[in-house]
Amino acid sequence: MxxxxxxxxxxxxxxxxxxxxxxxxxxxxxxxxxxxxxxxxxxxxxxxxxxxxxxxxxxxxxxxxxxxxxxxxxxxxxxxxxxxxxxxxxxxxxxxxxxxxxxxxxxxxxxxxxxxxxxxxxxxxxxxxxxxxxxxxxxxxxxxxxxxxxxxxxxxxxxxxxxxxxxxxxxxxxxxxxxxxxxxxxxxxxxxxxxxxxxxxxxYAVERGELTSSDGRTIPLGVFCRASLSEHLDADYIMATTRKGFEFYEKTFDVPYPFDKYDQLFVPEYNMGAMENPGCVTFTEAYVFRSQVTDAVRERRVVTILHELAHMWFGDLVTMKWWNDLWLNESFAEYASTLATAEATEWEAAWTTFSAMEKTWAYRQDQLPTTHPIVAEIRDLEDVQVNFDGITYAKGASVLKQLAAWVGRDEFLAGVSAYFKKHAWSNTVLRDLLVELEATSGRDLGAWSAAWLETAGVNTLRPDVEVDAEGTITGLAVLQSAPADHPTIRPHRLGIGCYDLVEQPDGAVTLERTHQVVIDVDGERTEVPELVGHERPALLLLNDEDLAYAKVRLDDESLAAATEHLSRLTDPLARSLVWGSAWDAVRDGETPASAYVDLVLGNIAAETESTTVRTTLNQLGLAARTYVAPERRAATLARIGDRLWALAQEAAAGSDLQLQLVKFTAALASTPDHVAPLRGLLDGSVALDGLVVDTDLRWEVLQGLVRLGAADDAEVDAALAQDDTATGRQSAARARAAAPTVAAKEAAFASVVDQADVPNAIIRATAAGFVNVGDPAVLEPFVTRYVDALTGIWTSRSYHIAEELIEGLYPAPLASAGLRDAVQAWLDAHADAPAALRRMVAEQLAGTERALVAQAADV
Missing domain, CATH: 2.60.40.1730 (tricorn interacting facor f3 domain)
Known part of the structure; x- marks a missing residue:
C-alpha cells in the first residue's frame, strides 16, 4: 500500500x-x-x-x-x-x-x-x-x-x-x-x-419507474438486485421512499435534482452501507430482505436511501476540494437524511434513532486517542481512509443540527441553497459554505467554526442543583468540562426538561415533561435562573430534545428516578437520552457496569423504539462481556440469557421486540441451560406465538448453539446445504469460527490471514465469529498471533481487507491487562509504522483500556 x-x-x-x-x-x-x-x-x-x-x-x-x-x-x-x-x-x-x-x-x-x-x-x-x-x-x-x-x-x-x-x-x-x-x-x-x-x-433483475423533477423533467428510476434475490426485492417501497426524498430535497434545497436518472443497485459483498455515485447508487444487498428484519433495520434502510440521495447535492454537485473537508459531504448528508426521514416518511422518530445510534457512535469515536476535528488534517490517502468515522458522519451531523437551531432553520437552509447555486459542478472548502451561512443568518461563524469544526473532543454537561427544605429549586447551574487533552469549552444551545410522575385518566402513572427551558450554555458554569423558584422535578434532563452535542450526566435524584421509572417515561427521545447518559457514565468508569445491566434488564421490555432496543442490547452485551468485573462475568451473562429469554416469551406475539429479544438471546446465551430453548427453536419443539424462525434467524440460533459447544461442523454443513447462497456461506463461516475451541479459532484465524484470496464478505463473517466467545480464555493464544501478523497484513493486503482483519480479529473479549500490554508493546516497537495502521491498532487498544477502567469501577 x-x-x-x-x-x-x-x-x-x-x-x-x-x-x-x-x-x-x-x-x-x-x-x-x-x-x-x-x-x-x-x-x-x-x-x-x-x-x-x-x-x-x-x-x-x-x-x-x-x-x-x-x-x-x-x-x-x-x-x-x-x-x-x-x-x-x-x-x-x-x-x-x-x-x-x-x-x-x-x-x-x-x-x-x-x-x-x-x-x-x-x-x-x-x-x-x-x-x-x-x-x-x-x-x-x-x-x-x-x-x-x-x-x-x-x-x-x-x-x-x-x-x-x-x-x-x-x-x-x-x-x-x-x-x-x-x-x-x-x-x-x-x-x-x-x-x-x-x-x-x-x-441483474430490475424494476423501473419514474418521477417528475421540480423543473418538469422526467427522471427515470431503476431498482436492481441479483436475479437469485429478486423475489425479495420490494422495489415499490424503495421507489416510493425515493420519490419522497426527491420532493423533500428539491423543495428544501431549492435546487432541482442535478442528474438525468436515478438507479439504485443492491450489490453483493459490499464493504459499506451504500455509495453516492451520481445516478448509479450502490447499496449493500443486506437491504434486500430475504428474511424478517427488525424495524431498526427497515428504518436504517430508509435513512441510507435518503443519505445517498442527499449526496447528489452534497458531494456530487458540489464536491470538497480535498479530503480534509470530507465532512462537507458526509456530515451534511447524515443531517439532511435524518431530517428528511423524520419529516417526509413514516419514520417520524428518526431523531430518536439518530440520538440512540449515530450520536452514540460519535461520542465513542470522539473519546478515542485518535479523535480529530470534524475538519480533519488529511495528509494523504491513508489518512482519509481511516477518517470515514463517527466524527465525520455523526458528530458533524450533530453539530449541524445544533447550528441550525442556533442560527434558525430557515436561515440555515437558505445558506445551503445559496452554496449549491454558487458552487455547482465545482469544488469547495469550508470557508465557501460559511460565507453563505453568514450571509443568510447575519451571524459571524468564525468563532463557532473554530470551536466546533476545528477542535476535537466531547464536552460533559452536569447539573448543579440546590433545593430548600420544601423541595424548591434555589439554584441551578450547568457545569461544563472537557478532557485534558482536548480542553475546548464550547457554546451549546440546549433544552432543560423537567419531568414528573403524572397520573393519567385511566389510573396509569407516567413520567411526563411538565416544563422546559431552552438556554445558551457557554463557559464552565452557566446559571439557569429561569428554573429558580420551581419545584424540584423527579427527573431533570439536560439536553432535552437532543439539540446539543455533549455527554450529559444526571444528578443523583434524577438518576434514581430514571432508573426506577424509565419504563414510564413516555417520550422516546427523552428515554434515548437517559439510556445514553447511563451508558456514557459506565464507559467513563463513573457508574458500575452491573448497575447498567440492572437498568437494561428492568426496563428494556417497555422500550418502543426499535433502534433504541438494538443499540441498548448491543451495549448490554459489551458491558456484560468486557465491562463487568471478571469475577462477575459468568453469573451476569447467565442472568442476562435467562432474563432475555423470559422477556421474549412475554413479548407481544409477532412484535419487533419479540424478534429482537430472541436474536439477543441467541447472541448472549452462555450456559448449558440456554441450550434447550435455542435447540427447541431450531427443531420446532419450542415455539413463540407470532415468531417465524426463518432462514436468517435459524442461522443466528445455530451460531449461538455452536458458541455453546452444542452444535458442530456437521450441523453447520447441513444448514449450508439447505441455504447454499452468498448469505448462507457467510453465515456458515461465522458459525464455524464461533466454535469454542482453540483449534476452531486457529482454523478461522489462518483461513483469513494465511490465505490471500478470501473474499471480503467471508473475511468479515469469519472475524465476527472468531471474537464471538462465551469464555474469552479461548482467545489467549491469539494475542501474540495477532500482533505478529499486523505488519504483514498491512503490507500485503488492500486497505479495506487490512481494516477488516486488523479490527475484526482483535481479541477484544479478553479485555485484560495482558492484551493491553502486548498491544502497547507492539506500538512502542513500531513507532515508524504507517500512521493509518498505528491508528487502527491504537483504537483497538483504547477499547481495552476503557474496559479495564470500567471493570475497576464495577464494585
Missing amino acids: PAENLTRAEAIERADVVTGVESYTVELDVTTGPTTFASTTVIRFSAKPGGSTFVDLVAPAVREIVLNGRPLDPAAVYADSRIALTDLAAENELRVVADCAYMNTGEGLHRFVDPVDGEVYLYTQFEVPDARRVFATFEQPDLKAPFQVTVTAPAAWQVVSNQPTPEPTAATHATDADVLAATWTFEPTPRISTYLVALVAGP
Whole structure:
C-alpha cells in the first residue's frame, strides 16, 4: 500500500501543473476472462507547458502509453501505481491501454459469482482512491471532468453507469465465441470527480419507474438486485421512499435534482452501507430482505436511501476540494437524511434513532486517542481512509443540527441553497459554505467554526442543583468540562426538561415533561435562573430534545428516578437520552457496569423504539462481556440469557421486540441451560406465538448453539446445504469460527490471514465469529498471533481487507491487562509504522483500556 499512497502536497502540486481536465474517454471490455479486463483511457487536459506530473493507475499489465502522439515505454514510466508524464504541452492527450484486475475486496471493479446459479456480477467502488484500479486517472477530487464510458459485456447483461443506459450495439466476445456480446456507449457525464464514476454490470433483475423533477423533467428510476434475490426485492417501497426524498430535497434545497436518472443497485459483498455515485447508487444487498428484519433495520434502510440521495447535492454537485473537508459531504448528508426521514416518511422518530445510534457512535469515536476535528488534517490517502468515522458522519451531523437551531432553520437552509447555486459542478472548502451561512443568518461563524469544526473532543454537561427544605429549586447551574487533552469549552444551545410522575385518566402513572427551558450554555458554569423558584422535578434532563452535542450526566435524584421509572417515561427521545447518559457514565468508569445491566434488564421490555432496543442490547452485551468485573462475568451473562429469554416469551406475539429479544438471546446465551430453548427453536419443539424462525434467524440460533459447544461442523454443513447462497456461506463461516475451541479459532484465524484470496464478505463473517466467545480464555493464544501478523497484513493486503482483519480479529473479549500490554508493546516497537495502521491498532487498544477502567469501577 505505501506505493499506492498520495499526499495532499502532491495533489496540490499536481493541480498546479494540470490546470484543467477537459474529458475522460474510458473503454472497458469485461469479456476478456475471469481475472482481468481490458481498459483503455484517453484523458484530454491542459497543463503548464514543459511541466511534469503523473497519472494514477493500478494494473497488472500496462500495454500502451501514448502522450500527445508520442509512445512512452511502460517499463520506463510506470511504477508504484503512477505513470510519469514529462514535457507537457498546453493542451494534452494521454492514451493508456492496460489489463486491469478484478477484485474480491469490494474495491475497484469487484467480481462476484453467485453460488445459486453461477452468474457473474460486477460493480465498482471507487471512493477514496480506487478508480485507478479500473482506468488511468488523476485520482484527486478537485480535478473534475466529464467521463464518457463505453463497456463491452455479454449482451444478456444489464449495464449501468452514471448516465442513462443507451441501446447497445453488437460486439464480439473476447474469450467465448458462443456468448453474444454487446457494447454500450454512454453519453458523457456532467463534470464530476473521479471517485464518483460507476459501473454495475451483470444479469441483474430490475424494476423501473419514474418521477417528475421540480423543473418538469422526467427522471427515470431503476431498482436492481441479483436475479437469485429478486423475489425479495420490494422495489415499490424503495421507489416510493425515493420519490419522497426527491420532493423533500428539491423543495428544501431549492435546487432541482442535478442528474438525468436515478438507479439504485443492491450489490453483493459490499464493504459499506451504500455509495453516492451520481445516478448509479450502490447499496449493500443486506437491504434486500430475504428474511424478517427488525424495524431498526427497515428504518436504517430508509435513512441510507435518503443519505445517498442527499449526496447528489452534497458531494456530487458540489464536491470538497480535498479530503480534509470530507465532512462537507458526509456530515451534511447524515443531517439532511435524518431530517428528511423524520419529516417526509413514516419514520417520524428518526431523531430518536439518530440520538440512540449515530450520536452514540460519535461520542465513542470522539473519546478515542485518535479523535480529530470534524475538519480533519488529511495528509494523504491513508489518512482519509481511516477518517470515514463517527466524527465525520455523526458528530458533524450533530453539530449541524445544533447550528441550525442556533442560527434558525430557515436561515440555515437558505445558506445551503445559496452554496449549491454558487458552487455547482465545482469544488469547495469550508470557508465557501460559511460565507453563505453568514450571509443568510447575519451571524459571524468564525468563532463557532473554530470551536466546533476545528477542535476535537466531547464536552460533559452536569447539573448543579440546590433545593430548600420544601423541595424548591434555589439554584441551578450547568457545569461544563472537557478532557485534558482536548480542553475546548464550547457554546451549546440546549433544552432543560423537567419531568414528573403524572397520573393519567385511566389510573396509569407516567413520567411526563411538565416544563422546559431552552438556554445558551457557554463557559464552565452557566446559571439557569429561569428554573429558580420551581419545584424540584423527579427527573431533570439536560439536553432535552437532543439539540446539543455533549455527554450529559444526571444528578443523583434524577438518576434514581430514571432508573426506577424509565419504563414510564413516555417520550422516546427523552428515554434515548437517559439510556445514553447511563451508558456514557459506565464507559467513563463513573457508574458500575452491573448497575447498567440492572437498568437494561428492568426496563428494556417497555422500550418502543426499535433502534433504541438494538443499540441498548448491543451495549448490554459489551458491558456484560468486557465491562463487568471478571469475577462477575459468568453469573451476569447467565442472568442476562435467562432474563432475555423470559422477556421474549412475554413479548407481544409477532412484535419487533419479540424478534429482537430472541436474536439477543441467541447472541448472549452462555450456559448449558440456554441450550434447550435455542435447540427447541431450531427443531420446532419450542415455539413463540407470532415468531417465524426463518432462514436468517435459524442461522443466528445455530451460531449461538455452536458458541455453546452444542452444535458442530456437521450441523453447520447441513444448514449450508439447505441455504447454499452468498448469505448462507457467510453465515456458515461465522458459525464455524464461533466454535469454542482453540483449534476452531486457529482454523478461522489462518483461513483469513494465511490465505490471500478470501473474499471480503467471508473475511468479515469469519472475524465476527472468531471474537464471538462465551469464555474469552479461548482467545489467549491469539494475542501474540495477532500482533505478529499486523505488519504483514498491512503490507500485503488492500486497505479495506487490512481494516477488516486488523479490527475484526482483535481479541477484544479478553479485555485484560495482558492484551493491553502486548498491544502497547507492539506500538512502542513500531513507532515508524504507517500512521493509518498505528491508528487502527491504537483504537483497538483504547477499547481495552476503557474496559479495564470500567471493570475497576464495577464494585
